[in-house]
Amino acid sequence: MNFRFPIILCTFLLVLLGNPATAQKTKQVRLNNKLLTDSTRQIAPKAEVAIDFPNVNKIPYYYDKKKLKAIRKYEKRKNWQKTLPLLEAYVGNFGIENFYKDTQLMWRLAQLYERKNQLDKAKAYYQLVLKHHRTDIRKVQLYYDSLEQKEKDYYVPLDYYYKLVEYRKNVTKFLPPKGVNVNMGYEINSKAEDYGPAVISENNQLIFTSKRTFRGLNAVPNEDLYFTKMVDGAWEEAQSFGKPINSIWNEGSACLSKDGKTLYFARCECPDCRGNCDLYIAHLLEDGTWGKIKNLGPEINSKAWDSQPTLSKNEDTLYFASDRLGGFGLSDIWFTHKLKNGKWAPAQNAGPVINTRENEVSPYFHPLYQVLYFSSRGQLLNFGDFDIYKTYRVGNRWQEPRNLGPLVNGKGSEYYFSIDGESKNLYYAKADPKEPKNLDLYSFPLPMEAHPLAVTHIEGVLTDSVSNKPLTGIISIIDLDNGVEVASKYIRPDGTFDFDLIDNTRYTMLIQSPDFFSVEKTFDLATDTVFKVMTTMIDHSLPLIFKNIEFDGGKWDIKKDMEPILDRIVLYLVDHPTFRLKIGGHTDSSGDPDLNLELSQQRADAIKRYLAKKGKFSEDRIDSFGYGSTEPLKDELTDEDMKINRRVEFKLVKPEGEQNQEQLQGWD
Known part of the structure; x- marks a missing residue:
């Protein structure tokens, strides 16, 4: 057949x-995508369940014995209709400590939502349980995976992705991808740790932290702030901020106001530090030097580690990382906002959607949009140790953080993410898996997963x-x-x-x-x-016949209208380098049989040469045969029968034991 x-x-x-x-x-x-705020479009991905915990920054722990008793009573009777609203209200009153002390209540609430077929809400609470649990949660993971499987992303490993691109780049109109994981080079990076980039698009400036200098007889590495400016499309050699910003203490992780006149930075192990590291502010003076350096005070700084500041687009909110007591995990993202009198309000926790039981660090607020980037090791999708995530602020709530994908996040650790104002390039610090203690700055074109407008x-x-x-x-x-x-x-x-x-x-x-x-x-x-x-699936046991591959009478020249089909075969062969191809040329029975045999061989050989040349692979992968009129498909009673017999057959040969690449790579 x-x-x-x-x-x-x-x-x-x-x-x-x-x-x-x-x-x-x-x-x-x-409609959500088209909202306008301060002359800038407010953006957000598809609608998500809004979960609010108003007590997170008000009380450490919520407990109501009477309400818990009522919940347990209705649960015992399996009266889910009355259990759900009571449990929903109780969990909604959670303080920070409830998230690790009463995680099972969120777990039960998620199950009730799933029972009621409110799957989006169930998924949201399963996510919270997985982020904040401190016990064995394998069963929760199974429930969550059952809901997530229809939305889970199965990213192609980066090394195999580049192989795909390499296979097809010579035969398609698509250019190879722009480089990722591009080191910023010796003008910026040193042999020591370099990290904490913050790009200021208004004045083409990049500031960052480095441990390239040493202090004392023991040559202890000293953290200092450095800056570089872009001139004619290239970054100049990095320069130190110098005194009084840099001191005998450790300075780093800075951000600069849009006008370039106010600097927020961390200073550590200093006499007027409240904790290990504190946040400071400095101002650019009229003579071009920096001064008026001031500790931001007890409303913001704690007796622990406070560092890595970033300003919101309106510069009225300051986000930072801290490992102070009273948070969700080892370190959290915190924020403070300016009051009407110009002072900063007491710091608040960014909440349980962003923060987890693990570490969240190095926040960066996009200069134009309500998008926060940060590094975490506690979110639900990780490619390495620490990955970069983005989260959108819609109304007063943060949406579920999204991993920026394998073009940004590798098997090592990524920190200190920053983007220019036009969202064209990213800057971040990356640890080489072979040298995890040494950070370098990297920059390359912004992948789609990281783009705020995606x-x-x-x-x-x-x-x-x-x-x-x-x-x-x-x-x-x-x-x-x-x-x-x-x-x-x-x-x-x-x-x-x-x-x-x-x-x-x-x-x-x-x-x-x-x-x-x-x-x-x-x-x-x-x-x-x-x-x-x-x-249509290819049946590798049967030949493929293309109606528009027809040669002129007595000729074997490749015609223009054949090329689109032949190019698809080329692309298939370069995408699957272990496959072989058999070409069979056939004629009708009119004319001299010996001449038909020779003509069919010449046509098969012409196609073979075209495919090998276009795909830049060896002709040894292709076998070409001319059969003349010896293998007709139909008895030639009409002109249409003769046309059917005049054909070229292609047989794709799958190697023995060959598996689909999906099976080779796995679906993990």
Whole structure:
């Protein structure tokens, strides 16, 4: 039986979800995206469950014996209808200590939400339990995973991602990705630790911390502040801030106001420090020197470690990291805001969505948008030890932090994230896994996952056009307008995928798998969008026949209208370098049989040469055979029968024991 592969390899349907509930949700997300605040668009990803804990910065621990007794009474009777509102109200009154002392109450609340099919709320509370537990929570993890599996991201490992790019870069119009993990070089980095970058776009300045100098007879490393300016697109050699900012004590982790006249920084182990490290303020004087250095005082500084300040976009809120007592974990993100009299209010905790039982450090507030970046080792998705996350502020609440993905976060530790005002480049400190104690500064173009405007949601499903069953593969999104990278993902086992992208932008979607020819679709993104992508699986036991590969009579020249199909075969072969190809040329029975045999061989050889040259791989991977008219598909009773017999057959040969790349890499 002949398998005839269709001329149009893939069918694409671009549709918005049609049911009223989904359409309403999509509309609401778009409205959220268009809110204006202080002449700057307030942005947010798709709507999330809003959870508020008003007591977090008011009382350390909430306890009401009478209400707990009522909750237990209704639970014992399995009266979930009355249990749920009581438990919901009780958990809503939690202080900070409740999150680790009464974690089981959140766990029970999550289960009740799941029982009532309020899955978004259940998921939100499972997340809180996983972040704040201090006991064995394997059962909670199973419940959470069962809800999360349809939204979980299966990122392609970075080394394999680059192999994919390398395979296809010579045969497609897409350029290789811009470099990631790019060290800023000797003008900035030293042989000692360099970290804590903060970029100030208004004056093209970057400030950072370094331990490149030493003090005392024992040559103890001294933390000092340094700065560099960008001139003609390149950073100048770093210079020390000098005295009085830098002293015999340790200074670092600074941020600068937009006008460049106010500096906030940490100073450690000094005579007027309340704790190990305190936050200070300094002002630029009229003569160009720094002075008026002042400790920010007991409202902000504690008897513990307080460091790593960052200003909100309106410069009325100061965020910082502290390991003071009374927080959620080892170190937390805290904040203070300016009062009407110009003084700073008492510091408050940023809450249980951002902070976990582990360490949260190095906050950075985007200069234009309500987006906070920070480093953590306690969030739910980690590629290494410490990873960088972003969280959006919507109303008065922070949304669930999002990992910036493998183009930023590696197997080591990443800290001190910073972005320029145009959101084009990122700057951060990274520890080499081979030398975890030495930090260097890195900078490279901002990947999509880190971009503050990547809030427009696309989702879709990939299915076989014949069986309608889900297919697996690797999906890549290429930003054609800006060259912004989007980390490639494996399609989920149920065939679904999703990405958060920037609206009003042109993209290409590329889906690759050993099971089908690569799917390529270019689209303009204007709003939250749902794709249904259908393609036909390749049966490796049967030949592929393409109707538009027809040679002129008696000739074997490759025609222009053949190239799109042949280029797809090239791309498939370079994406799957272990596969081989067999080409069979066939003619109808008219004419001299010996000449037909020779002509069919020349046509098969011409295709072989084209494929090998275009893909830049050895011709040894391709076998070409001419069969003339010896293997007809049909008896030639009509011209149409003769046309069917005039064909070129392609047989993709899968190596024995070859597995899909998804299986090789695993779904962990």
